[in-house]
Amino acid sequence: MKITSLTTYEVPPRWLFLKIETDEGITGWGEPVIEGRAATVAAAVEELSDYLIGQDPRNIEDLWTVMYRAGFYRGGPITMSAIAGIDQALWDIKGKALNVPVHELLGGRVRDSIRVYSWIGGDRPSETAAAAKDAVERGFSAVKMNGTEELQYVDSWDKVERCLANVQAVRDAVGPNIGIGVDFHGRVHKPMAKVLIKELEPYKLMFIEEPVLSEHASSLLDVMRNTPTPIALGERLYSRWDFKDFIASGAVDIIQPDPSHCGGITEARKIAHMAEAYDVALALHCPLGPIALASCLQIDAGCYNAFIQEQSLGIHYNESNDLLDYIQDPSVFSYESGMVKIPNGPGLGIEVNEDYVKERAATGHRWRNPVWRHADGSFAEW
Incomplete structure (x- = not known):
């Protein structure tokens, strides 16, 4: 079997899909994207297709190694996201060729379903x-919210109180047994992160996500180690080499690699298993x-330390198209009692509606992050 072509489709609301075709008529789909940099x-x-055309798509580890190591400059969001989508599509092809789900090729399942938020x-x-409250009524047992708006390096106490009031309102609405994740979204700098982490302790959160940007986390390790609230980070880390020091630090309780950003199924599994050795x-x-969610679920199926899965159904970014619009059978992602079953179809376990993908790709998108500014006119982290 040989790879014959790679075709990308920019589709609303902000996604990039990839189709890889072979000379045996088996195709695979991936989702290589950095939100806001889809065209890049x-x-x-x-560019990576030069290493792939004419190659056997089943040699996934070797192709991954060539894509990563044959470039003198390695890593980073753009290259690793491109590799990620290609890797997902290669696993999809291999599973379809053997008529088994990807998780069967990765050692089989340790679970039949996983909790979602x-x-x-x-x-x-x-x-x-x-x-x-609406999410809980629809069966979810966990939710995630942004914690703050713009925050200066050192800001006023009313911003802290606003964050606490928002979290308190959610806790009051859903009761004590629903998981609440609070995402700082990299908006918070170290001086205010120290304050917020401490003040949020009484709310018994499921986790605090990205308390500071990953490049600043080393200055907050003692605070992160000593809070009873689990600390999660990793969406802006792109390889096992990026993750290794955080995992070994003892300050991170939950890692959050993104299999559409961190080199795909191949690399995300290596990161996950490295974390398991540290009880993370x-x-x-x-x-x-x-396609990204299907890839995640194939990884979750075989990773013992996976405990919950993010998913985008109804997320505020999805204004024009939503999670289920691009697949033939939306029931593959049906949620029940706050859980979603691991797909068991061949490959990634979903069938992409290619005609609709092409129709929406004709519209495309040019999604960009909002640009926020502080009251003094300086740039504010979004």
Whole structure:
């Protein structure tokens, strides 16, 4: 079997899909994207195609190694996201060729389903209590919300109180036994992160996510180690080499690699198993489309330390198209009692609606992060 072509499709709301075709008529799908840089990742996929056309798609480990190591400059969000989507599509092809789900090729399942959580609210975390209650009524047992709006390096106490009031409203709405994740989204700098982590302790959170940007986390390790609240991070780390020091530090309780950003199924599994050796939990990052979610679930199936899965159904970014729009059988992601079953179909376990993908790719997108500013006019982290 030989790879004959790679085709990318930019589709709303902010996704990039990849189709890899072979000379035996078996095709695979992947989702290589950095949100806000879809066209750049598509260009990287095209450049990497030089290593792939004419090669056997089943030699996944060797192809991954060539894509990563044959470039003198390695890693980073663009290259690793391009490799990620290609890797997902290669696993999809191999599973389809053997008529088994990807998780069977990775050693089989340790679970039949996994808990999922629902995003509540938008970029600015107000009026989230009603959304949290609605999510629980729809069967979710965990939710995640943004913790703050813009925060200066050192900011006023009313910003802290606003965060606490928002979290308190959600806790009051859903009761004591629903998991609440609070995402700082990299908006918070070290001086305020120390304050917020301490003040949020009484709310018995499921986790605090990305308390500071990963490049600043080393200055906060003692605070992260000593809070009773689990600390999660990793969506902006792109390889096992990026993760290794955080995992070994003892300050991170949950890692969140994104299999559409961190080199795909191949690399995400290596990161997950490295974390397991340190008794660190896995909660794969996935505010993306159906191919990304299917890839996550194939990894979750065989990773003992996976405990919950992010998914994007109804997330505030999905204004034009939603998670289920691009697949033939939406029931593959049906949620029940806050859980989703591991797909058992061949490959990634989903069938992409290619005609609809092409139709929406004609519209495309040019999604960009919002640009926020502080009251003094300086740039504010989003």
